[in-house]
Amino acid sequence: MAIRIAVIGVGKIARDQHLPAIAANPAYELVATVSRHDPELSVPWFADLDDLLASGITVDAVALCTPPQVRYGLAVKALQHKLHVFLEKPPGATLAEVESLRAMADEAGVTLFASWHSRYAAGVEPARAWLAGRSIRDVRIIWREDVRVWHPGQAWIWQAGGLGVFDPGINALSIATHILPRPFFLTEATLEMPSNCQAPIAADLSFTDSAGTPIHMDLDFRQTGPQSWDIIIQTDDGELKLAKGGSVLTLPEGVREDEDREYPELYARFAALVAGGQSDVDIAPLRHVADAFLRGHMRAVEPFIE
Known part of the structure; x- marks a missing residue:
């Protein structure tokens, strides 16, 4: 069964890279978007993640394409609902945030992917x-x-x-x-x-x-x-x-x-991680920053x- 995924934050990077990569990969089904403005796509749109989670739409995973400063809170909500989480780079605003998310994902038994395209x-x-x-x-x-x-x-x-x-x-x-x-x-x-x-x-x-x-x-x-x-x-x-x-x-x-093939390969990697019940959270690049x-x-x- 395809991974039912929602894209959160529909800005330039989501439109240019994430949405085409998801559409081209049969391992995924785009079921919703969350963004401040309606991206006018063919799937339901929600102004915030809480509305999506309360909607009754079945979601397996989210791709967080927001600025890093607001990503942690969104990831926490997703992990609390046992959703797999794909983090656009950088994976967080601080190292401690990412370590916290890694621990939460492990406890919830879901995949966390810190992507480096x-x-x-x-x-x-x-x-x-x-x-x-x-x-x-x-x-x-x-x-x-x-x-x-x-x-x-x-x-x-x-x-x-x-x-x-x-x-x-x-x-x-x-x-x-x-x-x-x-x-x-x-x-x-x-x-x-x-x-x-x-x-x-x-x-x-x-x-x-x-x-x-x-x-x-x-x-x-x-x-x-x-x-x-x-x-x-x-x-x-x-x-x-x-x-x-x-x-x-x-x-x-x-x-x-x-x-x-950067983003198609990223989504292939995320699908493999979900299928294998694994996470991939490398913070070495962020540590250097x-x-x-x-x-x-x-x-x-x-x-x-x-």
């Missing part, structure tokens, strides 16, 4: 396989994009808990924590904070691992022209480059580029005006 980009798994057993000398992460293009009118991203430039930057961290063979940790960071915002517009971070490998990360929301979502790794056997957010992999032997706020030097910059 960039890990499912076409080049990521081949990159991980190629790096295994190789000696890494240097890692550079360059994640620069125009916030006005990719996050227009999204005031929540500049509020406390919205992560600012780490909202896309955490995608790079989700890839790096997956493909690099050793855990790494922050040594220093500078976060550039617009004077009218509570989250950074740019960040420069340095990490290392137990072998002393230098890992540098450059994040910026002010990029115009060509956008940069690149991870460049120098090894004893040559250079590996993941470009376009992980979809294009360049190795010494050539270039590999495949179609975007939290460390940046803990240890980073905050530098005030000009106000951000959209």
